[in-house]
Amino acid sequence: MKIGKRDWIFLAIVAAVLLVFIAISGKEKTKKLPVDATHQQFNDMLNAGKKKIEVDPLCESCHDGVKVKFPPNHPAKPGGAPMRCLFCHKQQK
Ligand code: HEC
Ligand code: HEC
Incomplete structure (x- = not known):
């Protein structure tokens, strides 16, 4: 042919x-939202039916780029609008 x-x-x-x-x-x-002692509370909230957009702002109490650093090429930057962490870092099945 x-x-x-x-x-x-x-x-x-x-x-x-x-x-x-x-x-x-x-x-x-x-990376998915970890299932560990630190992040269990957020897994519980999501499992209880809380919306991702309600849980997202709570991440920045640690993940503010100072206490817990982001990788240099992180697509979302702290400081502006609240970051939609769980939109990208999904909950594990
Ligand atoms: C009480 C502080 C704290 C809060 C609040 C917190 N984290 Fe974390 N997170 C950490 C620390 C410390 C690490 C790095 C060490 C580790 O892996 O546990 C981490 C690591 C991570 C990682 C990387 C895991 C990996 O496999 O490397 C992701 C993704 C993450 N967090 C997402 C989130 C999201 C999404 C939220 C909000 C729902 C959140 N975190 C809230 C402290 C926190
Ligand atoms: C637009 C999508 C997006 C948003 C929004 C986002 N991330 Fe990320 N994040 C990524 C990508 C892509 C990486 C690099 C790949 C990876 O390691 O997961 C990353 C990496 C990370 C890491 C490092 C993981 C490692 O390798 O140890 C942490 C911690 C993290 N993000 C936490 C957060 C937190 C907390 C928020 C909200 C405050 C957030 N991210 C918002 C896409 C996003």
Whole structure:
């Protein structure tokens, strides 16, 4: 079988879709909200049905960039609007 122009277009689309999947799967590796003594209270709140947006502001009492530092490339910066921690750092199943 000869690989024609249409086949190349098809292959390019398949490659693009694969690349998007790889890009998304990279984001999924963001660390989850830990299940430990420090973070258990937040897991309890979420399990009890509290909304993420109500729990988010409580994180910054420690994660303010001073007491607990963020990695230098952290996508959200303290200081401005309250950070939506749990939007990215999801609760573990
Ligand atoms: C009482 C202080 C405190 C509060 C409040 C707190 N954290 Fe933490 N958190 C820590 C400390 C200290 C560490 C680093 C040591 C560790 O892994 O426990 C940490 C680590 C983390 C990590 C990285 C875990 C890892 O695997 O490396 C994430 C993600 C995190 N916290 C998210 C949150 C979120 C989201 C909230 C709010 C719901 C929150 N934390 C509230 C103290 C706190
Ligand atoms: C826009 C998405 C986003 C938001 C909002 C966000 N983070 Fe992160 N955070 C990340 C990414 C991506 C990383 C780097 C990858 C990783 O290690 O999880 C990271 C890394 C971290 C780490 C270091 C984890 C390690 O490697 O030890 C901590 C701690 C953390 N975030 C806590 C928080 C807290 C607390 C908040 C809210 C105040 C917050 N993050 C808000 C996306 C986010």
